[in-house]
Each structure stands twice: as C-alpha cells, then as structure tokens.
Amino acid sequence: MTTESKSLIGAPIARKEDRRFLTGTGRYTDDLNRLHQTHAVFLRSPHAHAKIVSINTSAAAAAPGVVAVYTGADIAADKVGGIPCGWLVKNKDGSNMVEPPHPALVADVVRHVGDQVAVVIAETKAQAKAALNLIEVEYDVLPAAATVRDAVAEGAPLVWEQAPGNTCFDWHLGDLAAVEAAFAKAHKIVEIEVTNNRLIPNAMEPRAAIGEYDAAGDMLTLYTTSQNPHLIRLLLGAFVLGVPEHKLRVVAPDVGGGFGSKIFHYAEEAVVVWAARKIGRPVKWTAERSESFMSDAHGRDTVMTAKLAVDREGNFLGFRVHNTANMGAYLSTFATAVPTYLSGTLMAGVYKTPAVYVEVRAVFTHTVPVDAYRGAGRPEATYVIERIVDKAARELGMDRLEIRKKNFIRTFPYKTPVALEYDTGDYDATLAMALEKADVKNYPSRVEASKKRGKLRGIGYSTYLEACGIAPSALVGALGARAGLYEAANVRVHPTGSVSVFTGTHSHGQGHETTFAQLVAQQLGIPFDKVEVVHGDSDKIPFGMGTYGSRSLSVGGSAIVKAVDKIIAKGKKIAAHLLEAGEADIEFKDGKFVVAGTDKSKAFGEIAFAAYVPHNYPIDTVEPGLDESAFYDPKNFTYPAGTHVVEVEVDPDTGVVTVESVVAADDVGVIINPMIVDGQMHGGLAQGIGQALFEECVYDESGQLLTGSYMTYSMPRAADFPMFKVGNHVTACTHNPIGAKGVGEVGAIGVPPATINAVLDALAPLGVTDIQMPATPEKVWRAIVAAKGSKAQ
Amino acid sequence: MPAISLKVNQRAVTAEVEPRTLLVEFLREHLSLTGVHVGCDTSQCGACTVFVDGVSVKSCTMLAMEADGAEVTTIEGLAQGGKLHPMQQAFHEHHGLQCGFCTPGMVISSADLLKRNPRPTEGQVREWLEGNICRCTGYHNIVKAVLACAEGSAK
Ligand code: FES
Ligand code: FES
Numbered sequence: 001m002t003t004e005s006k007s008l009i010g011a012p013i014a015r016k017e018d019r020r021f022l023t024g025t026g027r028y029t030d031d032l033n034r035l036h037q038t039h040a041v042f043l044r045s046p047h048a049h050a051k052i053v054s055i056n057t058s059a060a061a062a063a064p065g066v067v068a069v070y071t072g073a074d075i076a077a078d079k080v081g082g083i084p085c086g087w088l089v090k091n092k093d094g095s096n097m098v099e100p101p102h103p104a105l106v107a108d109v110v111r112h113v114g115d116q117v118a119v120v121i122a123e124t125k126a127q128a129k130a131a132l133n134l135i136e137v138e139y140d141v142l143p144a145a146a147t148v149r150d151a152v153a154e155g156a157p158l159v160w161e162q163a164p165g166n167t168c169f170d171w172h173l174g175d176l177a178a179v180e181a182a183f184a185k186a187h188k189i190v191e192i193e194v195t196n197n198r199l200i201p202n203a204m205e206p207r208a209a210i211g212e213y214d215a216a217g218d219m220l221t222l223y224t225t226s227q228n229p230h231l232i233r234l235l236l237g238a239f240v241l242g243v244p245e246h247k248l249r250v251v252a253p254d255v256g257g258g259f260g261s262k263i264f265h266y267a268e269e270a271v272v273v274w275a276a277r278k279i280g281r282p283v284k285w286t287a288e289r290s291e292s293f294m295s296d297a298h299g300r301d302t303v304m305t306a307k308l309a310v311d312r313e314g315n316f317l318g319f320r321v322h323n324t325a326n327m328g329a330y331l332s333t334f335a336t337a338v339p340t341y342l343s344g345t346l347m348a349g350v351y352k353t354p355a356v357y358v359e360v361r362a363v364f365t366h367t368v369p370v371d372a373y374r375g376a377g378r379p380e381a382t383y384v385i386e387r388i389v390d391k392a393a394r395e396l397g398m399d400r401l402e403i404r405k406k407n408f409i410r411t412f413p414y415k416t417p418v419a420l421e422y423d424t425g426d427y428d429a430t431l432a433m434a435l436e437k438a439d440v441k442n443y444p445s446r447v448e449a450s451k452k453r454g455k456l457r458g459i460g461y462s463t464y465l466e467a468c469g470i471a472p473s474a475l476v477g478a479l480g481a482r483a484g485l486y487e488a489a490n491v492r493v494h495p496t497g498s499v500s501v502f503t504g505t506h507s508h509g510q511g512h513e514t515t516f517a518q519l520v521a522q523q524l525g526i527p528f529d530k531v532e533v534v535h536g537d538s539d540k541i542p543f544g545m546g547t548y549g550s551r552s553l554s555v556g557g558s559a560i561v562k563a564v565d566k567i568i569a570k571g572k573k574i575a576a577h578l579l580e581a582g583e584a585d586i587e588f589k590d591g592k593f594v595v596a597g598t599d600k601s602k603a604f605g606e607i608a609f610a611a612y613v614p615h616n617y618p619i620d621t622v623e624p625g626l627d628e629s630a631f632y633d634p635k636n637f638t639y640p641a642g643t644h645v646v647e648v649e650v651d652p653d654t655g656v657v658t659v660e661s662v663v664a665a666d667d668v669g670v671i672i673n674p675m676i677v678d679g680q681m682h683g684g685l686a687q688g689i690g691q692a693l694f695e696e697c698v699y700d701e702s703g704q705l706l707t708g709s710y711m712t713y714s715m716p717r718a719a720d721f722p723m724f725k726v727g728n729h730v731t732a733c734t735h736n737p738i739g740a741k742g743v744g745e746v747g748a749i750g751v752p753p754a755t756i757n758a759v760l761d762a763l764a765p766l767g768v769t770d771i772q773m774p775a776t777p778e779k780v781w782r783a784i785v786a787a788k789g790s791k792a793q
Numbered sequence: 794m795p796a797i798s799l800k801v802n803q804r805a806v807t808a809e810v811e812p813r814t815l816l817v818e819f820l821r822e823h824l825s826l827t828g829v830h831v832g833c834d835t836s837q838c839g840a841c842t843v844f845v846d847g848v849s850v851k852s853c854t855m856l857a858m859e860a861d862g863a864e865v866t867t868i869e870g871l872a873q874g875g876k877l878h879p880m881q882q883a884f885h886e887h888h889g890l891q892c893g894f895c896t897p898g899m900v901i902s903s904a905d906l907l908k909r910n911p912r913p914t915e916g917q918v919r920e921w922l923e924g925n926i927c928r929c930t931g932y933h934n935i936v937k938a939v940l941a942c943a944e945g946s947a948k
Binding site for chain 2: 014015017018019020021022023024025026027028030031202203204205206254255256257259288289290508509510511675676678679682683684685686687709710711715717718719721723724747
C-alpha cells in the first residue's frame with residue numbers, strides 16, 4: 001500500500017451498510033417485486049427414494065389463477081441441462097468420480113425428501129399453493145439409505161446404479177509408505193473414531209429467486225439469494241440453459257446470511273429463469289423455512305477413523321485418517337472438494353508430523369446434497385486432529401498443551417506432507433494470548449467453585465490452523481476445479497474525486513461496504529465517505545467469483561488494491577504533466593501527487609478532474625478518464641491459526657452442559673476493521689459451539705427428515721452463550737498486498753474440538769473418554785450412566 | 794372481503810383483506826413494509842416482530858384482522874424525523890447486526906424489553922431474546938448493544 005498514515009487501517013469504524021438494515025430499507029430478494037410477476041411453488045418429494053409412476057397435473061393446471069404447471073418431462077423436452085458440479089475428483093486409480101445427473105425437476109426417480117418434482121406458477125402464491133395440492137403423483141416407494149453408515153453397509157439400497165457401494169469416489173493424499181514406516185517404529189498408536197454431525201446452515205433469510213425475461217432484448221435476469229452472482233451466471237448460463245453471458249444478468253441484492261449454503265447453484269434458480277422465458281412473465285419463488293430444511297445444501301456429515309503414531313516423548317511420527325463423507329443424493333457445486341481439497345490437505349494442522357496419509361470415501365445417500373458450510377472441510381480436519389491430540393496426551397500421561405507445543409511448526413515457510421505450504425504463523429504467540437485471556441492460572445479455583453455447586457468443570461483447548469483465501473487457480477485447476485478462483489475489481493474515480501469500487505465478492509453480513517471503503521480511502525488518501533462499494537450485480541461488476549472460503553479481503557481486497565495501484569500509476573502520469581516534472585519524480589503520498597523534494601503538488605481530486613476535463617493534458621500518451629480494473633489470482637492459500645479455549649460446567653444429574661467461557665486468540669493476518677473481525681469471530685464461534693453442543697440434522701431409517709423445523713433442529717439462542725473473549729496476534733500473510741489471511745470461518749473451525757475436549761475434561765473423573773457431537777444433555781447423561789455402570793462392574 | 798382500519802407507523806390505513814391474511818403478509822405485501830421479515834414458518838425466529846399497541850408481537854402469529862383498530866409500529870416507523878431510535882443507534886455503534894435479516898425483530902424486541910425492564914442484566918437480555926434467532930452475530934454484540942442502550946451510553 002502506498003500511503004503512510006495508518007488511520008483507516010485497523011480502525012473500528014461503524015458500518016456504512018447498517019443504516020438501511022436498521023431502518024428496514026434493505027432490499028432482499030423477497031422484498032423485490034417485478035411488474036406482472038407470477039409466483040412459483042414447488043412440489044417436493046415426500047419420499048427419500050421412489051419411482052415416479054405417474055404425474056397428473058391437469059386439475060392443478062385448471063385451478064384458479066394458475067398460469068403453468070411444469071414437470072421433469074417439460075424440463076427434459078426443453079433440453080434444460082442438469083445442475084453441474086464444480087469440482088472433478090479422481091479416484092485413487094486415476095479414474096473419474098461418479099457424476100450422476102442432477103435435473104432441475106426430477107422426471108423418473110426421486111432421491112431425497114424435498115427433491116423437486118413439479119412447479120406450479122400462478123398469479124398469487126396462495127393460488128399456486130392451492131393448486132399444488134391438486135397434482136397427483138403416484139410413487140413406487142423404494143428402500144433408502146440416509147446415513148453414511150447405512151449407505152456403506154453390505155447390500156445397501158443404491159442411490160445411483162452407476163455407483164456400486166454408493167461410492168462417489170475413493171481418493172487419497174499423502175505418502176502411505178512413509179506413514180506405515182512411522183507406525184512401525186511408534187512407541188504408541190492412538191486411535192479415534194469421530195463423527196462430524198450433519199448440520200443445516202440456516203441463514204436467517206430463506207432462499208428466494210426471481211426469473212425475468214425481456215423479449216425485446218432477449219435478455220434473462222435472475223435475482224437470487226447468492227454469495228456469488230457471477231458464478232451462478234456461469235453455471236446457469238453455460239451448463240443449464242445454454243445462454244451466453246451477455247444475455248444473462250444475475251443480481252444478488254442484500255442477502256441475509258449465507259455461511260456457504262448460498263454459494264451453490266440450485267435447481268429453483270434454473271426453473272424460475274427457464275419458466276419466465278416460457279411464460280413471458282417474471283416468476284418469483286421464496287422458500288418457506290420448512291422447504292429450506294429439505295432443499296438447502298447441508299453441511300459436514302463425515303465419519304472418520306484416525307490413528308496417530310507417537311514416540312515416547314510425545315513427538316508425532318505419523319498420522320493416518322480415513323474419512324467417509326456424505327455427498328447426499330446429488331453432487332452440489334463444491335461438494336466433492338469439501339472432504340478432499342478443503343479437508344484432506346489440512347490434516348497436518350499446526351504440527352510437524354512428518355508423515356500424513358488421508359483417504360476419503362465419498363458416498364451417496366438418499367438425503368439433500370451436502371456441501372460447504374462455514375469452514376467446509378476444515379472443521380472436520382481440525383476436529384479429528386485436536387481430538388486425537390488430546391487423547392494422545394491422556395494416553396501418554398502428558399499435559400495437553402505440552403504435547404501440542406512439542407509438535408508445533410515453528411519455521412516458515414513450511415511444506416506439509418499433504419500438499420500445502422504455510423507461509424507464516426506464530427502458534428506459540430496465539431497460545432500464550434489465549435491462556436492469558438482464559439485466566440488459566442486461576443482455573444483450579446473455578447473447578448473448586450463448581451464442585452461446591454455439585455457441578456463438574458472442564459477446560460478444553462484447540463490449536464487449529466486453516467487454509468483459506470481461496471484459491472490459486474493453477475493449483476486448484478490441477479486438483480480438479482472447473483473454474484478459476486481469482487477475484488476481480490473495478491475502481492472508478494469520478495470527475496470530482498469520489499470513487500465507486502465494484503467488487504466481484506459479495507457481502508451478506510461481512511461488511512465489505514465498510515472494510516473495502518476503508519482500504520481504498522486509505523490507499524488514495526481520501527475521506528472514507530467518498531468511497532462507495534458496489535457488489536452483487538453481474539451487469540455492473542466486470543467479473544467475480546464471490547464470497548466463500550474467507551476469501552473476500554485477501555483475494556477480493558487484493559484485486560481492489562491492484563486496481564487502485566493502476567489508478568495511482570496513471571495519476572502520476574497526469575500529475576507529471578501538470579506539474580511539469582518527470583513521471584519518475586512524482587510521489588503519491590497522503591492523497592497528493594508531489595514532485596519529490598519540492599512542495600509542488602496536486603491533490604488527488606485535481607488529478608481526477610483533469611482526467612475527465614483534459615484541457616491541459618498529456619493527451620498524446622495518456623487516455624482521458626480514471627477508471628481501472630484488476631484481477632488478482634492468489635499465489636498460495638492463506639493460513640489463519642490460533643488457539644481456542646472453552647470452559648464448561650456439566651450437571652452430572654441432568655447432563656446439561658453450560659458454556660462458561662469461550663476464548664479465541666487468532667492470527668487472521670492484517671486487520672482492516674477490528675470491530676468487523678471480532679463480529680465474524682463471534683458468529684463463527686456460536687456456529688462452532690452450535691455444532692459441538694446443540695445442532696444435528698437427523699434422518700430416520702426411511703430417509704425422513706426428523707429435524708425439519710426450528711421446533712426440532714436446535715438453533716443456538718442468546719442464552720446459550722457467555723460473552724466471548726476474542727483477541728488477535730498478527731503475522732502478516734506474505735503473499736498478498738494487504739497481509740490479510742481471512743476470518744470468516746475461523747470460529748467455526750477452531751472451537752468445536754475445544755468444546756468437546758472441555759466436556760470430556762469435565763467428565764474424565766467419571767471415566768467418560770468419548771462423546772460424539774452434539775453433546776446434548778441426553779448424550780452426556782447416557783455417557784455418565786454408562787461410565788458409572790462400567791465402574792460398578 | 795372484510796375491511797380493517799388501523800394505524801401503521803402513525804398513518805391511518807384502511808384495507809380489505811382476506812380473513813386468513815397474516816399481519817406479516819399484510820405489512821409486507823399490502824403496505825410494502827418489507828423491513829418486516831419472514832424467517833420461519835413455525836413462529837420461532839422473531840424476524841417478523843413488530844409493535845402492536847406498544848407491545849412486541851411476532852406478526853406471523855397474528856391475523857391482520859386481529860390488528861383492526863390497533864396501532865402498529867414496524868422497523869420502518871421506529872426512527873423519528875430521520876433520527877434513529879436509541880436502540881437502532883446502539884445496534885449501529887456496537888455492531889449488533891451483520892446480514893441485517895434478524896435485525897428488525899431484534900431491535901423491536903430489545904426496545905420492548907427496555908420498556909418493561911429499563912436496566913436488565915446480561916442474563917435477562919439473553920433470556921428475553923429467546924424468541925429471536927440470529928445466525929450471524931453469535932448474539933454477543935446484540936447483547937452488548939442492548940446493555941449499552943439501557944445504560945443510555947448510546948449517543
Ligand atoms: S417469521 Fe415470525 S417468528 Fe419467524
Ligand atoms: S444479523 Fe444476520 S441473522 Fe442476525
């Protein structure tokens with residue numbers, strides 16, 4: 001960055017976007033209404049697995065207000081393409097994964113509860129809903145496999161005939177021979193089996209989509225609840241509808257949270273756009289929450305077994321993981337990358353384990369597709385590592401922190417045995433900060449106090465690392481990604497010196513309108529209020545890959561910095577002319593172009609004006625205007641890391657776990673707005689603790705969703721948490737111009753194992769050594785009873 | 794269709810509604826008050842919370858007809874003369890919102906709490922917000938904002 005004053009970088013400025021949200025003037029997709037709009041409602045399968053014998057839509061089509069009824073046959077007749085998967089994963093033998101079709105409306109076999117079978121389009125939503133009940137579908141119900149364990153069982157019902165054993169792929173990474181050699185010389189081999197409970201992302205704004213067709217210009221528009229409108233344009237245009245980019249506009253206006261679930265291209269988006277063109281009127285669909293539960297992509301859902309080889313002193317020698325990952329019935333956009341490239345590559349954690357080997361078997365089940373959810377693969381990796389490290393300490397009789405410190409990576413760059421190269425970090429620093437903030441010194445007195453109240457107290461740690469700032473295109477391309485993962489920006493300086501910044505990332509809570517304005521205002525030395533950040537419209541923004549994988553600042557922000565660099569470089573040319581100096585002598589400092597060593601200068605605004613009113617201008621060599629675009633492709637992932645410490649109290653009579661203290665000390669790289677960074681931490685921590693203690697998506701044996709509403713799916717509430725204590729220790733990322741690493745997912749990645757480690761620490765005196773997430777009162781109580789029982793014997 | 798007359802954000806409104814119309818639908822669809830959000834279909838998220846006769850109510854749990862003769866205030870009607878309500882201001886200053894979707898309900902519900910209990914404890918704030926789900930903030934800064942507002946420290 002160019003200027004020296006640091007006033008806006010690191011300033012906790014209250015957000016620009018707040019006002020509209022606080023006054024009810026935000027514009028979310030469902031708030032938009034288009035002229036002559038119709039309303040779509042989807043008929044969804046009540047069965048997990050069934051053959052569609054027949055569909056009769058004639059009564060529905062004749063119902064009042066109905067404009068059209070479409071089924072899978074109509075989609076097929078129009079040759080509407082299937083919903084594509086964005087990542088091709090190879091099997092161990094080099095062959096491709098099984099990639100089944102994913103039609104926008106299903107014609108023959110439904111494969112999960114909620115699979116979309118037909119759509120009714122009517123003048124009003126009430127009419128569409130009434131007509132929906134008139135569609136007659138005859139199903140031939142088939143047996144289903146809803147869980148990972150059921151799907152891999154001998155003779156399990158197949159989701160796809162082309163996928164024997166329900167295996168989508170069988171992938172591996174690392175050096176198996178090296179790991180086996182390490183195990184052969186181990187003092188001890190520690191083993192664990194862990195489940196990452198299936199979660200439902202539950203952004204508070206349900207998904208919605210409006211398709212629109214302008215016959216005059218043969219233009220299609222999709223308004224949608226998306227984290228990445230350009231990516232949706234690419235998938236919908238190129239793969240599903242066969243419409244070129246210049247004829248398709250995708251707008252993602254204000255979006256009420258995503259957490260990954262709004263990355264993916266969904267069937268409903270394709271159907272409303274396709275149908276809008278067919279009927280020549282806008283088509284709007286908004287999910288009801290119960291629909292979200294059965295149609296939004298879910299998260300996690302893995303079963304892992306792991307073995308850690310250690311020597312007598314507690315040095316890690318080798319680590320081996322087998323992961324069975326649930327893909328659901330179809331492959332969602334990033335699904336296949338989650339357990340592999342986002343999880344398998346993380347298995348070294350912060351430890352210098354010399355040999356690591358990971359295998360992933362991805363399986364189909366009769367459930368909603370599973371894909372990225374806040375953390376995406378990295379929470380799963382962190383969980384198995386941080387659980388087994390605790391277990392190793394216990395089995396070796398070592399201190400849980402000592403064993404961690406003994407194995408910390410301390411020299412950078414560090415090349416892991418699983419394909420990544422960490423550029424920088426300081427794990428001791430974040431650990432020390434966390435212990436201080438958690439007041440670990442006085443922990444024993446708190447244990448005593450709990451004991452007096454008849455409660456068990458436990459403390460748990462997690463020293464995690466994650467890889468984000470997704471992603472170097474060449475690297476991910478070699479790993480099977482079907483898109484580049486750079487980011488684009490356009491910085492438009494207006495004649496009077498104010499600036500519009502167009503970013504391909506998308507803000508749905510992250511506060512980019514503020515953070516990016518700070519970044520640009522600082523770099524240009526202009527007031528923060530003179531910068532406006534625009535996102536979410538493929539017609540306004542040159543290009544973009546969107547927001548996920550904690551990439552917006554490190555990748556999207558870097559693209560903005562590069563575009564501003566170009567603005568400054570051009571400004572120097574103009575200033576040199578106006579100041580009658582050589583271009584090489586012009587310096588840009590604090591918003592002024594200065595002739596080095598003199599007091600001759602031009603303000604940024606003067607240069608902007610000259611660029612648009614080029615009366616006295618180097619017109620032979622410099623074009624008018626001050627408007628630059630840049631693309632930024634990261635050289636490496638970024639590697640946030642830190643220590644999370646959780647303290648819990650367990651009621652031994654009821655199994656209720658109370659979260660007493662949550663501390664997060666993180667290195668997320670250079671921070672632009674600490675208030676926003678802290679807010680991201682809080683949200684991630686709550687979701688991570690939600691996974692550890694409360695949330696679980698449950699299907700029964702027949703594939704019925706048992707947790708299909710807020711009455712059965714346990715969403716964390718305010719009273720479930722204490723105030724969080726968060727802090728940062730910064731080591732700057734070495735390979736992007738900002739030094740930022742990313743913070744969006746950190747909380748959800750680091751805290752689940754710290755929480756479970758705390759629960760197990762509390763229960764250790766009773767002899768409980770294992771518990772699976774979520775540690776609900778029932779599970780904890782049963783574990784206590786079982787442990788007592790085995791003690792009594 | 795039956796007609797109802799009520800005051801919404803201090804303006805008199807008369808409209809014909811189908812008897813089954815929910816108050817939230819009436820506010821969003823008839824009056825375009827889209828600051829009232831719908832986050833669930835089981836009356837649990839609280840995104841639809843509005844004031845009805847000065848009491849916070851989930852507008853998805855009430856028929857529009859039940860609001861006949863009532864005074865309704867939505868998030869759109871909370872700021873006065875361009876000046877944010879102290880609770881809105883506190884949410885702004887303490888970063889009590891991220892995506893903004895739960896925010897209208899959170900602000901109204903929190904404002905109602907302070908009417909009933911001007912100096913709540915942290916625990917009371919957390920208990921009171923039982924009926925409002927936020928997925929973004931981990932509730933931390935919401936609680937902070939409400940406590941700050943109670944202390945009158947919000948400027
Ligand atoms: S929409 Fe009213 S409580 Fe959720
Ligand atoms: S701010 Fe997004 S749900 Fe609360």
